Amino acid sequence: MIPAMPAATASRQAPRQASAAALRFGRVAAMGTVAALILIAGVWASWRTAPYVMLTKGRETGTIEVTRCGADTCTGPYTPVSQGSTARERVVIDRTVAVKKGRRYTVVVMPGSDEVVRSGPAGILYSWVPMGGALLLASVVVAGGLRRTRAAWVMAGTGIALLTAAFVTI
Known part of the structure; x- marks a missing residue:
């Protein structure tokens, strides 16, 4: 027969669970911010030429x-x-x-x-190359920091597809 857990042990575990939850939230918030900043930087770098090539x-x-x-x-x-x-x-x-x-x-x-700047399909894909690199970099942050491997694989696949398409058309 297992003796009942003393009340003192249960009260010590509550602060540990709260601190673990706070650390988890801090990790998710920090890594989410880093991933978002990487993606914003990719769009910012791509947007230098993209509107001229896409909206002709x-x-x-x-x-x-x-x-x-x-x-x-x-x-x-x-x-x-x-x-x-x-x-x-x-x-x-x-x-x-x-x-x-x-x-x-x-x-x-x-x-x-x-x-x-180049126009047509080659110009459009080339203008979005920085976004493809940002997707690849952010996928590492999403996989490692946020532990969202499926989302990271989708981001990495999209980045690789964009970079490959740009390479092939140019």
Whole structure:
């Protein structure tokens, strides 16, 4: 026969359960905040070019033939395609793995500048690459800190799919 638990033992376990719950809440709140900040940073970085590439109605669209490349940027003449767009002798596009001298790319002109960004499916996917990286990084935080492995796998899969699609189209 098991003797009844003394009242003193039961009263000592209540503070332990309360402190464990407080620590659990603190971990979830801290890791949730970190994951949210990572995802917000990914959207923020992607949103620099995404609205121009995705919402092209009323924007200047055309093509650039890359004639010269420097360390960070490439330049070339701009030929307009949309109405109201003007031809330019020299516009600037960021130098990436996908931009090569002598090739022609469809682009959108950033308002109020001579900078252009790629348009079409390649441009859309490339503009969201920072979000793909943020999804991968946040999935580690969600899996380890929040212990939500299914959600982490979904986030990681989405990030990998986005990065792979951008790599394939560019």
